[in-house]
Amino acid sequence: MPSPFSAANSKSIREMFAGVAPRYDLANQVLSFGLDRSWRKYVCERVATWKPTRILDLATGSGVLAKELAKMNTNSLVVGADFCIPMLKVARKRDVEHLVVADGLALPFADASFDVITVAFGLRNMAFLDRALGEMARTTRSGGHIIILDFSLPSGPLLPAYRFYLHFILPRLAGWLTGEPAPYQYLGDSIESFPRGTAMTALIEQAGFVKAAARPLSGGIVTAYLAERG
Numbered sequence: 001m002p003s004p005f006s007a008a009n010s011k012s013i014r015e016m017f018a019g020v021a022p023r024y025d026l027a028n029q030v031l032s033f034g035l036d037r038s039w040r041k042y043v044c045e046r047v048a049t050w051k052p053t054r055i056l057d058l059a060t061g062s063g064v065l066a067k068e069l070a071k072m073n074t075n076s077l078v079v080g081a082d083f084c085i086p087m088l089k090v091a092r093k094r095d096v097e098h099l100v101v102a103d104g105l106a107l108p109f110a111d112a113s114f115d116v117i118t119v120a121f122g123l124r125n126m127a128f129l130d131r132a133l134g135e136m137a138r139t140t141r142s143g144g145h146i147i148i149l150d151f152s153l154p155s156g157p158l159l160p161a162y163r164f165y166l167h168f169i170l171p172r173l174a175g176w177l178t179g180e181p182a183p184y185q186y187l188g189d190s191i192e193s194f195p196r197g198t199a200m201t202a203l204i205e206q207a208g209f210v211k212a213a214a215r216p217l218s219g220g221i222v223t224a225y226l227a228e229r230g
């Protein structure tokens with residue numbers, strides 16, 4: 001299944017993130033009004049309950065989540081993987097110890113390499129969602145877990161205001177903060193077309209996971225999808 005981006009523009013996705021890499025973290029904090037911290041905290045707390053020894057943070061970007069996972073799971077090996085080298089350089093500066101240049105559509109890891117795979121705001125950017133989920137299933141051990149964190153849309157009265165922010169305010173603000181308006185211009189469109197709720201849990205289960213569940217956060221502007229490898 002093609003995601004909002006086609007295979008042909010994997011290269012442009014990588015270049016787009018290379019362009020925003022130096023100011024990515026600042027933009028994240030401002031544009032999410034600091035809520036990004038609470039979303040990562042949720043992921044870290046859930047991961048800690050599984051007591052994993054090998055964790056992959058896929059599409060790790062600037063490595064914020066990988067760093068926090070490592071802090072909270074001191075007995076675990078935490079690997080951050082991303083296909084954008086300038087983003088990984090930011091992660092390196094943050095002292096994320098284990099970093100790998102890797103494409104989520106063809107992961108350079110053996111089957112069942114990880115107890116837990118996390119992916120925050122990365123899956124939506126991958127050219128083929130089913131292939132990316134398939135790679136996550138292949139590299140998660142049986143009985144292991146995944147958490148996918150990504151933007152979604154709130155339901156109810158918040159929706160029109162949120163859409164206005166997403167399509168009109170955010171791209172302008174982000175363009176000003178990063179000097180790179182293009183990624184944020186289609187952020188909104190990619191969120192609109194990314195599968196949500198039961199559509200997403202069905203795709204996760206088709207990939208080989210079981211007990212997939214959606215947990216809306218911050219009124220539904222973000223959803224955490226949790227599942228176990230069957």
Ligand SMILES: C[S@@+](CC[C@H](N)C(=O)[O-])C[C@H]1O[C@@H](n2cnc3c(N)ncnc32)[C@H](O)[C@@H]1O
Pocket residue numbers: 013014017028058059060061062063064065081082083084087102103104105119120121122123125126127
């Ligand atoms: C919005 S950033 C998220 C970074 C980080 N996970 C976070 O929560 O801040 C998306 C990241 O996904 C990475 N990415 C997109 N497609 C990818 C792919 N096919 N393989 C690996 N990384 C990918 C990008 O390079 C970028 O660093």
